[in-house]
Amino acid sequence: MTEQLHMSSIEGTYTRDFSATVEAVFPGIVELDRTAFYPMGGGQPADHGNLAWDGGKTSVEDVRKKHRLRHMVEGDLPDVGTKVSGSLDWERRHAHMRMHTSQHLVSAVVDQMHGARTVGNQLYTDKARLDFLPLRLSPAQLSEVEAEANRYLAKDMPVTITEADRSELEQDPLVRSNLSLLPASIRRLRVISIGSLDTCPCAGTHVRSTAEIGEVEFIKRDNKGSGKQRLTYTLRKPGSE
Ligand SMILES: [Zn+2]
Secondary structure (H helix, E strand, O other): OOEEOOOOOHHHHOOOEEEEEEEEEEOOEEEEOEEOOOOOEOOEOOOOEEEEEOOEEEEEEEEEEEOEEEEEEEEOOOOOOOEEEEEEOHHHHHHHHHHHHHHHHHHHHHHHHHOOEEEEEEEOOOOEEEEEEOOOOOHHHHHHHHHHHHHHHOOOOEEEEEEEEHHHHHHOOOEOOOHHHOOOOOOEEEEEEEOOOEEEEOOOOOOOEHHHOOEEEEEEEEEOHHHOEEEEEEEEOOOOO
């Protein structure tokens, strides 16, 4: 099992460079005992970066996790047992962290204002696309959602990682999640909270404070079938015009 450094703490989430030992190697694949690389999942793309060791270097093009966490690499391959230094493409990762945290916040605001659940999401470095059900916002209502989200984003709200029992979360009406979608075998969950605004089980990467996010700007609104509405937004960095 690869230890994922972003999971247990916000400090771990901010790990850009790390050392690890190679546990297994296949053509184009490296497995490590620990990693800061985020594997694609939960609508968040995989991290990119590189691995280097005495006499070799390889670039990490993709990261996938299914039973085992695999770094898909292009370049040299290290031997099993080699000590490697991993380094993330931090600009890409931090953009995903801002997008992912803003996604929780926008989902919470839409839920509060309109009682719609988030039923899908895809994050990119420059935009996020969220599907809500049931939702049919007018342009004026979408402007109100944007203003409310930005009112929260203007505050320096802390983002925290905790762990909780599934049964506890299922009984808490303030938890925003569809726990029934998770396999029954999962009993303990990693929980992300944004101040007192939102609590949601999630395994992704998030910023430590909403002050790092900036402002949301909705750029698209598509009505889908069965009362679903897809909203797309971009982020203006803190301090930018
Ligand atoms: Zn998340």
